[in-house]
Amino acid sequence: MEESYTLEKKEKTITKESISGSEALMKCLMAEGVETLYGYPGGAIMPVYDQLYKYQDRIHHVMARHEQGATHAAQGYSRISGKVGVVIATSGPGATNLVTGIADAQIDSTPLVCITGQVSSHLLGSDAFQETDIIGISTSVTKWNHQITKAEDIPKVLAKAFFIAKSGRPGPVLIDITKDAQFEEFDFSYQKCIGIRSYKPVPIVNKKQIEAAAALINSAKQPLIVWGQGIILSEAEDIFKALVEKSGIPAAWTILGASALPTSHSLNVGMVGMHGNYGPNMLTNECDVLIAIGMRFDDRVTGNLDSYAKQAKVIHFEIDPAEIDKNVTADIAILGDAKDSLTQLLPYLEEKTYSDWHQKFKDLYAIEYDKVIKNDIHPTKEGLTMGEVIHQINLQTKGNAAIVSDVGQHQMIACRYSNFNITKSNITSGGLGTMGFALPAAIGAKMAAPERDVIAIIGDGGYQMTIQELGTVFQQRIPLKIVVLNNEFLGMVRQWQQLFFDKRYASTEMTNPDFVAIAKGYYIDAQKVTKRSELKLAVQEMMASVGPYFLEVCVEKEGNVFPMIPSGASVSEIRLE
Amino acid sequence: MCENKVYTVSIYTENNIGLLNRISAIFQRRHINIESINTSSSEIDHISKWTIVVELSEDRMKKIIGQIEKQVEVIKAYYHKEDEIIYQESCLFKIKSEFLFEERQIQNIIKDSNAKIVHVNREFFVLEKSGRTEDIELFHRELKAFGIMQFTRSGRIAVTKDEMKISEMLKVF
Numbered sequence: 240m241e242e243s244y245t246l247e248k249k250e251k252t253i254t255k256e257s258i259s260g261s262e263a264l265m266k267c268l269m270a271e272g273v274e275t276l277y278g279y280p281g282g283a284i285m286p287v288y289d290q291l292y293k294y295q296d297r298i299h300h301v302m303a304r305h306e307q308g309a310t311h312a313a314q315g316y317s318r319i320s321g322k323v324g325v326v327i328a329t330s331g332p333g334a335t336n337l338v339t340g341i342a343d344a345q346i347d348s349t350p351l352v353c354i355t356g357q358v359s360s361h362l363l364g365s366d367a368f369q370e371t372d373i374i375g376i377s378t379s380v381t382k383w384n385h386q387i388t389k390a391e392d393i394p395k396v397l398a399k400a401f402f403i404a405k406s407g408r409p410g411p412v413l414i415d416i417t418k419d420a421q422f423e424e425f426d427f428s429y430q431k432c433i434g435i436r437s438y439k440p441v442p443i444v445n446k447k448q449i450e451a452a453a454a455l456i457n458s459a460k461q462p463l464i465v466w467g468q469g470i471i472l473s474e475a476e477d478i479f480k481a482l483v484e485k486s487g488i489p490a491a492w493t494i495l496g497a498s499a500l501p502t503s504h505s506l507n508v509g510m511v512g513m514h515g516n517y518g519p520n521m522l523t524n525e526c527d528v529l530i531a532i533g534m535r536f537d538d539r540v541t542g543n544l545d546s547y548a549k550q551a552k553v554i555h556f557e558i559d560p561a562e563i564d565k566n567v568t569a570d571i572a573i574l575g576d577a578k579d580s581l582t583q584l585l586p587y588l589e590e591k592t593y594s595d596w597h598q599k600f601k602d603l604y605a606i607e608y609d610k611v612i613k614n615d616i617h618p619t620k621e622g623l624t625m626g627e628v629i630h631q632i633n634l635q636t637k638g639n640a641a642i643v644s645d646v647g648q649h650q651m652i653a654c655r656y657s658n659f660n661i662t663k664s665n666i667t668s669g670g671l672g673t674m675g676f677a678l679p680a681a682i683g684a685k686m687a688a689p690e691r692d693v694i695a696i697i698g699d700g701g702y703q704m705t706i707q708e709l710g711t712v713f714q715q716r717i718p719l720k721i722v723v724l725n726n727e728f729l730g731m732v733r734q735w736q737q738l739f740f741d742k743r744y745a746s747t748e749m750t751n752p753d754f755v756a757i758a759k760g761y762y763i764d765a766q767k768v769t770k771r772s773e774l775k776l777a778v779q780e781m782m783a784s785v786g787p788y789f790l791e792v793c794v795e796k797e798g799n800v801f802p803m804i805p806s807g808a809s810v811s812e813i814r815l816e
Numbered sequence: 817m818c819e820n821k822v823y824t825v826s827i828y829t830e831n832n833i834g835l836l837n838r839i840s841a842i843f844q845r846r847h848i849n850i851e852s853i854n855t856s857s858s859e860i861d862h863i864s865k866w867t868i869v870v871e872l873s874e875d876r877m878k879k880i881i882g883q884i885e886k887q888v889e890v891i892k893a894y895y896h897k898e899d900e901i902i903y904q905e906s907c908l909f910k911i912k913s914e915f916l917f918e919e920r921q922i923q924n925i926i927k928d929s930n931a932k933i934v935h936v937n938r939e940f941f942v943l944e945k946s947g948r949t950e951d952i953e954l955f956h957r958e959l960k961a962f963g964i965m966q967f968t969r970s971g972r973i974a975v976t977k978d979e980m981k982i983s984e985m986l987k988v989f
């Protein structure tokens with residue numbers, strides 16, 4: 240990168256001294272406040288690992304068992320702490336193994352800085368040993384990426400990387416550093432980046448739009464709020480709660496928005512989307528004003544766009560201008576950071592209660608309770624349900640745990656039934672739906688918030704995609720709790736096969752290993768539950784354990800997740816059975 | 817759905833490696849064919865200007881502009897309808913020299929069309945013509961009868977009738 244071409248604003252310089260590129264990298268990381276990073280060594284990144292050895296008292300490197308695991312761990316770390324997650328890997332296969340985690344972070348707006356080693360610059364483009372064009376490969380799944388071939392570029396590119404990863408709508412950044420640049424010595428100095436000429440991360444809130452939004456909200460008869468992760472990313476939880484309470488408007492959440500407002504809050508009306516709650520989905524097509532905050536109208540949320548909230552005026556609060564009118568056309572768009580926007584909006588809102596409107600949510604909840612929820616969490620039939628396991632966890636954690644879920648039926652059940660008292664407590668792969676996410680993400684989450692109970696809820700399928708990270712749990716002594724809900728099926732796919740493919744269960748039945756023996760092989764305490772009568776005690780034992788704990792619960796094989804909006808259907812075609 | 821039209825996209829960017837990949841990927845992901853693409857220096861030092869021609873609906877065009885502007889190194893992106901710009905394309909024709917001397921007709925075509933002979937030798941001569949798409953297409957049709965040994969055409973370059981206040985945007989930083 241030619242210096243003059245990209246103009247960055249910088250903050251104070253620190254010390255000048257001649258050091259190697261890889262030592263400079265350590266100093267950049269420390270200047271950015273990085274204490275923990277996740278990674279895996281290899282030839283092209285060895286100079287950096289050598290420096291990690293030197294700086295091990297200040298930077299804790301966690302060796303994952305697979306680079307994908309390192310990215311998910313960094314994501315979990317970031318999602319619970321709000322900090323930038325940092326990942327290090329070698330060139331070639333090390334770098335390509337990062338791609339899934341990077342793509343996951345990109346679509347779920349998680350700030351990551353991934354640093355990959357690269358072959359020496361004179362070998363670039365020669366198909367050298369372990370050379371891959373990771374810049375080309377990662378372009379479409381990163382917010383920004385850059386290759387460094389000269390040590391002197393390390394400080395300014397790293398400063399820019401951290402700034403881009405965490406500002407505005409956060410996302411993953413990849414920096415590829417050639418091996419010669421890691422060795423080369425230069426005069427080091429570091430300045431934090433505080434602005435980039437071509438990049439406006441946070442649009443300025445337009446006061447006129449705020450007034451227009453307030454007028455529309457105040458005149459509404461049946462308004463509905465749908466909030467997403469934007470509330471959490473901008474740390475707007477308090478102002479959001481104040482706004483919900485003052486306005487009296489029922490508020491529903493997307494999967495990534497979960498936990499920003501406590502589950503028990505009387506104005507929290509549940510989850511929207513494919514497996515969301517009956518009330519908020521049905522009433523999306525009855526509200527007169529739909530107030531979307533920090534959410535992006537994902538197709539899993541909207542179902543068929545042609546029949547989504549057509550009767551409603553839509554107000555969209557969003558930091559990313561490209562999201563406005565992308566899927567749903569906004570009548571009023573308010574660009575800006577959610578916290579700023581809501582702070583400005585609050586004084587304009589009238590205090591209201593919408594009792595008739597709330598009653599509609601309650602009536603639909605009663606129907607959903609009767610048809611679905613009751614059977615999920617208080618089953619009377621023989622087989623254990625996923626819902627009752629989550630219910631038991633709720634009882635024992637009192638809703639204070641952070642729940643990290645994988646992808647599948649158990650994820651939908653965990654998100655639907657977990658009680659969340661504390662924000663940043665629902666860590667899951669929303670946009671990419673990445674199986675194998677939960678175990679490593681829970682490692683990162685527990686490391687970032689050791690004072691919290693962190694419980695990973697995983698299916699027997701997804702567990703085996705990153706099961707090797709048990710090695711990381713064991714080596715790092717991370718006292719997280721792992722619950723595998725074993726239905727001996729790739730349950731979610733089986734459910735679709737049952738409902739839409741005539742029960743042709745092609746390649747979804749799983750013959751599983753002895754999970755308890757595997758956990759014990761990694762010296763992790765473990766237990767397996769097959770009967771309802773054993774569940775409570777087992778969860779109790781898990782919660783009481785000081786170290787990591789593995790609990791396998793054998794649940795009914797062919798349980799289904801309802802409600803369900805069949806893909807492509809309208810939100811009001813939501814099925815309860 | 818609105819109908820497809822030809823749009824010219826102007827993008828002002830930092831001059832950085834890798835940006836071509838990012839920008840072209842935005843079109844590729846949505847299965848939109850780029851009719852022509854040109855990037856060059858602009859009126860502002862160290863800032864590149866891109867001119868891209870695509871055919872799609874205005875609705876999709878707007879969304880793509882949003883995605884382009886979202887790229888960190890993009891300063892500003894615009895899209896223009898055909899009547900909002902002054903544009904030119906340029907092309908080269910390589911033709912056997914014998915025609916130039918023996919065919920009266922070809923001499924007339926060259927004269928009437930404002931094309932320029934930029935190279936002549938015993939075997940072939942090279943014609944250069946700049947103009948709007950239709951002018952070049954017409955010229956191409958006229959010459960085709962004589963056998964074209966090689967033909968190549970540049971991407972569109974365009975300036976807008978309205979002002980694009982990039983310099984002012986940059987001052988704000």
Ligand SMILES: Cc1ncc(C[n+]2csc(CCOP(=O)(O)OP(=O)(O)O)c2C)c(N)n1
Pocket residue numbers: 645646647648649650672673674675697698699700701702724726728729730731732
């Ligand atoms: C990496 C990856 N591969 C495939 C899928 C498709 N997929 C979605 S859910 C699912 C089944 C998950 O099964 P399991 O982990 O056992 O959880 P369950 O649904 O049974 O709770 C599959 C295969 C995916 N989401 N991610």
